[in-house]
Amino acid sequence: MNLNSAKPHVPLRIQHIDGNESTLQRLRELGILLQTEVMVVRKSPWSGPLVLRVGTAFIAMRSVDAQGVFVEELA
């Protein structure tokens, strides 16, 4: 499941990240690392950018970038 299909406000864990090298780097710099717990807090209308919570930070991300971030739901 990638971030685009994840339900809002459900705790998630990152399993795998796809994308070009510079996007991968930028994601790391933003603290979006493998095994990190994250949560989708907002999806924008017309599949605009979603807002992801990572710890105490909020990150805006376009759906084209979010589709490469694969997650599992934390029970």
Added chain:
Amino acid sequence: MIALVGRPNSGKTTLFNWLTGSRFRAVNYPGATVECYLGQTHGRYGESLEVIDTPGTYSLFPKSFDEEVTYQTLFKNYKEYDVQGAVVVMDATQWQRQWPLVEQIKESGIPAVVALTMTDLLRKENQNLDDKQLSELMQLPVVPIDGQLGGGVSELLQEVRKLERKSGFHPPEEWSEDKYKKAQREASIWSARVQKNKKNPEDLTYFDRTRYWDDILLHPIAGLLLFFTVMFALFSSIFWLADPFMGWVDEGFSWLANSILEWGGEGSLWADFFSNGLVASLGAVMVFVPQIFILFFGISFLEDTGYLARAATLIDRPFSAVGLSGRSFVPLLSGYACAVPAMMAARNIRSATERWIALFIIPLMTCSARLPVYALLLSFLFFGDAAWKPGLALAGLYFSALILGAIAAAVLSRWLPSDNEMSFLMELPLYRRPSLRVVLRSAITRTLSYVRRAGPIIFVLAMLIWLGTTFPRQLDMSETQQLQNSYIGQVGQWVEPIFEPMGSDWRIGIGLISAFAAREVFVSTLAIVFGVTSETEEGLTNSLISSMKGALWPDGSPLFTFASVMAILVFFMIALQCMSTFAIAVREMRSWRFALTQLIVLNLIAWSLAVVTYQILS
């Protein structure tokens, strides 16, 4: 020189303001269009030090043109920017996330001091961050700064003075996933040691406040409604609020110009030079000041609260379809008032490629100077018709311009090299109470930078137009004859073949050329060309319309027909006929080539479409 380095929204600019007071200037980095600020530390902190404020960066591995500037400042060792140490600005509420950047600075061997900002937020939560212990763990001096009151700044400088100055640093090797993981683990272990009675994020007011407001402000319906309300307010402030101030500036300069004329007497070249040349040209520069100040006050306010990043997120989707991002919204919206402040507002676009595109299409947005021209031409076309007809036509003009802008953006984004910052991946800042000091200062800085840098070009162009319409001087002629015989009049007659295919003769040509001073000048020039005078504006429009109806080609056919007026409308919709926009484009892109290309391309497209319109309709 000391470089300020930190993430976007880390409080770097606020710290720079405290450090330098008003002793700073905007500089351009060699070969880059991104601006940095260079300043001297304020006298109250003792012997002055040179400080450079670099663009915010997430790491030392640049991925956008913006970050490239920070990278070059630190590692390219340009002579004029000899960095010998760094102040790494670290937001205390997010310090664990910012540790990787600090460690990268350490790896590159740059002597550094950590400035811990936003400590007031932590203190309000009873969250004491032990900076002494943090300093031991990071093996760097750490100084807490109070951004609201400026506390800690002199302690910070004391630490900076103790640094062993060095030059010639080398960037660290690019970090791997593991390296980031390791830094994250390290920071979380330290966190338990330096932060006593650590709360869950949910229990922190500043975090909770951000969550609360985001629920509303990013809501698909309520959020969008509020977005349009805020943007309408911002737009109103430059469209209507600025209007009386611009009126005063205009009246002030006109009064001065008229007084000089009266004092110098009729026909005195010197009085004409001082009033219609010098004073009027100065007025042409200063008339934009209220709009620029008000717009930047609004933008800095929204930026400082943390809202601007959310606004960009909300509106990003439609913009991404044409290769732009939500960050282009405010500049393009401002373009509907005036391209001059709008092009300056494009500085808030982080991606250099996107900024290029935005600057290129801003003149296509229907600015308020086009309104008097549209009003005249539409009143001519729909003379005596119901009011909704010209109203609908006006809406059509606005809408067509928007569509053209979207097409231009889509085409340009395919041509230009892509910039990683265009992928719109960013951290949203926590909501904060804006600091009036920072907001005011930003508005003043932008306004002064406009007057200093774009002002001279606008002034020179305005003087050239005065020279072109005043000489050669023949005193025994009427105003109409004088204009026809002036250099600009002669050029207009000489280039009549260019305007003929769009159904215009040399008289309209003179109007189009002198509209380069400002689009609305087209109306007053036509009035002079057709010898129309009237005391009131309404009377002027009516007599001008009847003169236009009577205007004929030498063969006796009417000059202003449905086809030719439509062609002029199309021309005005697209053409970049505004010396001030040209001047701002030169200054904002720091490139005459960009501005000249834009001037030629937009006017060529305008002319071609005007010709097509005329040929189809006639």
